[in-house]
Every structure is written in structure tokens, then in C-alpha cells.
Amino acid sequence: MDRRYQVFISSTFTDLIDERREVMQALLEMDCLPAGMELFPAGNTDQWTLITGVIEQSDYYLVILGGRYGSVTEEGISYTEKEYDYAVELGIPVMGFVPAEPDAIPVGKTDKDSRATERLAEFRKKVQLKMTRDWSNAEDLGSKVTRGLMHLIKNNPRPGWIRGDQAITPETRAEIAELKATIARYEKKEVEISAYTPTQMDSKFAHGDEEVTITLLHKGRGYLQSEDGELSYTWDEIVEVLGPFMIDEAPESSLRNTFNNHILLDIQADTEGTWSTDFMSPSAKISDRSWGAIIVQLRALRLIAVGTKKRTVSDNAVYWKLTTAGDEYLVSLRATPSRAEQAGANHSLSHP
Structure with missing residues (x-):
């Protein structure tokens, strides 16, 4: 049965625009459904509420690290790290992609604040505790995502999404028909029982002029x-x-x-x-x-x-x-x- 998987892409944005485009293209070529911040509609919904809802509906979660820790929440943690922690908490299969040579990242794409640099290093260590792949440029990242996600899908089956006209297999139809027949038998039996009506009074109990x-x-x-x-x-x-x-x-x-x-x-x-x-x-x-x-x-x-x-x-x-x-x-x-x-x-x- 043809299944499509929703894959959440998490990363900083302005410094990884080209990389995210390559990843989304790779996912589309795999017939996956990419989900990320650039796809979120503008509206009055609280941003974090919207993000968590999309993560909860996703089958897999990919986090891409670059040279920036990213904008932080009121708690002082970046949105990227908070998204990652939430996906792990939900038990969604995750895979991380980290720079092969962090020191080679252009200065314009790195944090200037030493505290942010430290937080990014700590976050990178956390991500590397699970399955990760190194990447060197946008094209390399796209190919690494394709191979990594195939491995993730093989070893971590998920429900995915199925076309409505394909959702019911012949086996499922047969099972449903059998269940309907069983229900019909029980309903018939219940009607027969409820329709039973005595034709004679039980005179051993007090009645008449008593x-x-x-x-x-x-x-x-x-x-x-x-x-x-x-x-x-x-x-x-x-x-x-x-x-x-x-x-x-x-x-x-x-x-x-x-x-x-x-x-x-x-x-x-x-x-x-x-x-x-x-x-x-x-x-x-x-x-x-x-x-x-x-x-x-x-x-x-x-x-x-x-x-x-x-x-x-x-x-x-x-x-x-x-x-x-x-x-x-x-x-x-x-x-x-x-x-x-x-x-x-x-x-x-x-x-x-």
C-alpha cells in the first residue's frame, strides 16, 4: 500500500535557506510530506501551539544544525532545541544532521555571542547521542537526508498517510464484513429476546383479589x-x-x-x-x-x-x-x- 510520511524539518532559518530547500526537494522526491516553519500560515494562533500540533502529526523528525543556535524562547532555549526535545518526548523517530566542519562555516552564518555558541555546542552533543549524519554543503545534505530517512523508515515503521480510496484493503473489507455479520447476529438475538412476551400469567405469585x-x-x-x-x-x-x-x-x-x-x-x-x-x-x-x-x-x-x-x-x-x-x-x-x-x-x- 502506498504510504506517504510527514517529515518535520527543524533548523535555524536565515542561515540555512539553501540547505532547507535541498532537504525539502529531497523529501518531495521521496513522496514525503515536508513540514517546516516556512509552510506555517500567518494567523493569530500562538506560534508554539501551532508548531507542536504539526510535530504531533508528523511521522519523522529531522533537525539540521548549522552555525547558529537560533532565536530563544522565554525559557532561554532555542526554538530548534525545544522542538527537538518535544519530538523526542513524543517518541517520534528523529535524525540529526550536523556540519562536518563547524569551523569552516562562514562568519556571517555563525553566532557572535559566546553564550549562544556554547549553547549550540551543548545542543550538538545532545543531538549526536542519537542517529546523526555529517553534511558539508546543501547538495550533500540533500543526498544525506535521502539515505538517512530511508534507513529511519526501514527501522522505525510509522503509520504515515494513505489515500482515502486506498485506506481499506481487501483483507480489511473482509474483516469488516465479518464483524458486521457478527453484529447483525447479536442484534437479531437481542431483538428476539426483547420481543419475547409471556402468553400465560405466572399464578404462583399473589394476584387477583389478594x-x-x-x-x-x-x-x-x-x-x-x-x-x-x-x-x-x-x-x-x-x-x-x-x-x-x-x-x-x-x-x-x-x-x-x-x-x-x-x-x-x-x-x-x-x-x-x-x-x-x-x-x-x-x-x-x-x-x-x-x-x-x-x-x-x-x-x-x-x-x-x-x-x-x-x-x-x-x-x-x-x-x-x-x-x-x-x-x-x-x-x-x-x-x-x-x-x-x-x-x-x-x-x-x-x-x-
Whole structure:
């Protein structure tokens, strides 16, 4: 597969213009993508932020030393050395190119400041701790870069860049197709599992006319007065209240509000004075524990199941629906029998 590698070129600039041009030409002839300061666009982006971003995207890093240490940062280190240290820190393969005869460099291309000369010498020693090549002139440097980079690529494989139409090999396509088939099998299995709906109620759990006591919380009108209370309901009444809303899938919060309203009506309809007269307009709520018990029981009876319809990612609600058994049970509770059926039932009761 045809890969192209991005190569970062680091050096001082004004004293190595010809040398950098030769290096860039050598890289282009190798189908590499050169990156360096002369290619950076003008803009408001902080210079060092821009440089580090380009280095991070590069596959290889070349540093060319001449006779100057270069402009320094606020920390007192040259940009060239700072770039080199950053590339090494990232683990990018680096190669240095140092002058074969430093003393032969023209005076106009060397530092006049003794401190800068010392820093350059120290930097040269650092670079020479890793792979380096000597160069004598621009043309020689270009050829040395070509041979050195070939060696660097051979011994330090990097991801490189690939044309979009070549990025997927036949092997990768086959692998992707296999993964898609595996995912499809799992999705089908998941749908089959989620689509499973019991056709018969599990009658070994409490149901029908058996009662359950629920705990509720309510607040009065006029002042906030919290008071716990209890109400008893048969399981058939609970199914009658909630079942119609679960013929299609319903969010749990909506079901809970429906049951709260049912409780409220029972409190307001109390004629025996069980509840305080202050609670003429209370807001009654079933406790979390009691609501959880109802959900668990209806699931144990196989009357309800978790909803399976696809919804938006932002919809975190839990949805419940009637199973086939739950739907049949609700119909048996709520459907009105015919007059003939009622007459037959009454006749059976009067003539055992």
C-alpha cells in the first residue's frame, strides 16, 4: 500500500535557506510530506501551539544544525532545541544532521555571542547521542537526508498517510464484513429476546383479589404537613388502573403519576374521616418502596415487560408494556360481558 510520511524539518532559518530547500526537494522526491516553519500560515494562533500540533502529526523528525543556535524562547532555549526535545518526548523517530566542519562555516552564518555558541555546542552533543549524519554543503545534505530517512523508515515503521480510496484493503473489507455479520447476529438475538412476551400469567405469585398494602406520602393545603399513610389495593385493581396505559409502551414516570392520581381520588372520596379534613386538596404520592414492589410483582406475574421501541439517545426513561398474558388478563378484567353471558352467570349462581 502506498504510504506517504510527514517529515518535520527543524533548523535555524536565515542561515540555512539553501540547505532547507535541498532537504525539502529531497523529501518531495521521496513522496514525503515536508513540514517546516516556512509552510506555517500567518494567523493569530500562538506560534508554539501551532508548531507542536504539526510535530504531533508528523511521522519523522529531522533537525539540521548549522552555525547558529537560533532565536530563544522565554525559557532561554532555542526554538530548534525545544522542538527537538518535544519530538523526542513524543517518541517520534528523529535524525540529526550536523556540519562536518563547524569551523569552516562562514562568519556571517555563525553566532557572535559566546553564550549562544556554547549553547549550540551543548545542543550538538545532545543531538549526536542519537542517529546523526555529517553534511558539508546543501547538495550533500540533500543526498544525506535521502539515505538517512530511508534507513529511519526501514527501522522505525510509522503509520504515515494513505489515500482515502486506498485506506481499506481487501483483507480489511473482509474483516469488516465479518464483524458486521457478527453484529447483525447479536442484534437479531437481542431483538428476539426483547420481543419475547409471556402468553400465560405466572399464578404462583399473589394476584387477583389478594391485597397489597402500599405506603404513601401526602401534603396538605395551607401549610406543608407531611404525613405517612397506608392504603390497600387488590392486584386486580392495580392492573385495572395501570393496564390500559401499557397497551402501548408508557414511561414509568407517567404510570406512577396515574397511580398517584388514583390514590388522590380515593383520599378525597373518603367518607369515614380516615384522612384529616385539612387534606381537601392534597398531593398524594406512592412511596418509592411500594412502587418498586408493584413493578416487581407485575413482572413476576409476567403481566408486564420492559419496552423495546427505539428512542432518542437523550430519552433515559424506562418504558413498560403489557405482555400477551398481561393484555389478555386486562381484557378479562375490563371488558364488559354480553347480557346473555351475564344472565347465564346469574342463573348459575341461583341454581347451583
